[in-house]
């Protein structure tokens with residue numbers, strides 16, 4: 433319900449409390465870092481006013497952006513002057529390089545590249561930095577709210593994430609010729625890596641941030657076992673989360689259409705960022 437549709441306060445309370453006031457809602461000024469698969473969708477939606485209470489003030493990107501970018505392109509320092517919320521949709525390196533500076537400037541930070549937080553030192557520095565506040569979007573996976581809530585009942589015994597993607601989206605500079613050949617000629621699913629959420633997002637920085645997101649919800653990088661599978665038939669990216677403890681068992685499975693321009697990223701991710709922004713902008717009726 434918006435302020436304008438609320439019934440007027442009864443006269444008696446008006447005399448005690450003065451005239452009724454509309455709740456004060458300030459508009460968040462958003463600086464978007466990254467004009468790629470995620471950023472373009474987020475930026476255009478913000479510019480069209482899709483998130484009440486949040487306005488796109490500027491975009492930061494490595495490339496010179498064309499006239500299709502609906503806000504001025506600025507450098508990072510200038511963006512900090514102009515915004516009270518930075519949305520990172522560029523990569524883990526941006527979180528490492530700029531995260532603390534954003535928070536120290538008093539600007540809030542919404543992170544998509546959660547894999548950067550597998551660096552224990554950076555995690556502590558961002559957690560302790562301020563006065564800006566750091567937030568993470570749920571991105572390509574669901575159920576994180578519940579996994580976080582379950583911590584109130586005690587730790588989970590086991591948490592497993594299986595991520596299945598097209599082989600081309602998982603190729604990495606550190607892979608040897610043998611592994612690359614296996615990925616390129618695979619006719620059936622190939623297990624590319626099994627490790628913990630501490631190890632995997634650093635090895636696949638543009639493809640397995642979800643592992644770090646699950647670990648952020650669970651509160652323990654080492655508790656989350658991650659399997660990365662390359663499947664030549666995976667026209668949809670799949671993430672399966674299985675968790676169990678003495679208090680319950682949890683299973684969340686998603687299948688997403690990959691973004692056509694960047695198939696490493698699922699098409700839903702910018703919409704998850706927009707949902708996070710709506711919650712940060714204080715829009716009513718949001719699932720928190």
Ligand SMILES: NC(=O)C1=CN([C@@H]2O[C@H](COP(=O)(O)OP(=O)(O)OC[C@H]3O[C@@H](n4cnc5c(N)ncnc54)[C@H](OP(=O)(O)O)[C@@H]3O)[C@@H](O)[C@H]2O)C=CC1
Nearest residue numbers: 466467468469470493494521522523544545571572641697
């Ligand atoms: N939490 C989640 O579920 C998910 C998280 N992600 C994260 O989001 C990131 C962005 O995804 P996506 O939009 O698909 O990626 P894209 O590669 O499509 O776009 C990223 C954009 O950011 C730019 N960029 C990279 N580094 C910098 C920098 N230092 N300063 C300014 N601009 C920069 C890139 O330019 P250039 O190419 O020239 O470097 C590019 O234009 C991914 O790298 C990943 O870490 C992605 C999917 C899911």
Ligand SMILES: O=C([O-])CC(=O)C(=O)O
Nearest residue numbers: 572639640641642697698
């Ligand atoms: O978009 C996805 O499905 C997941 C992804 O790229 C990531 O976690 O980095």
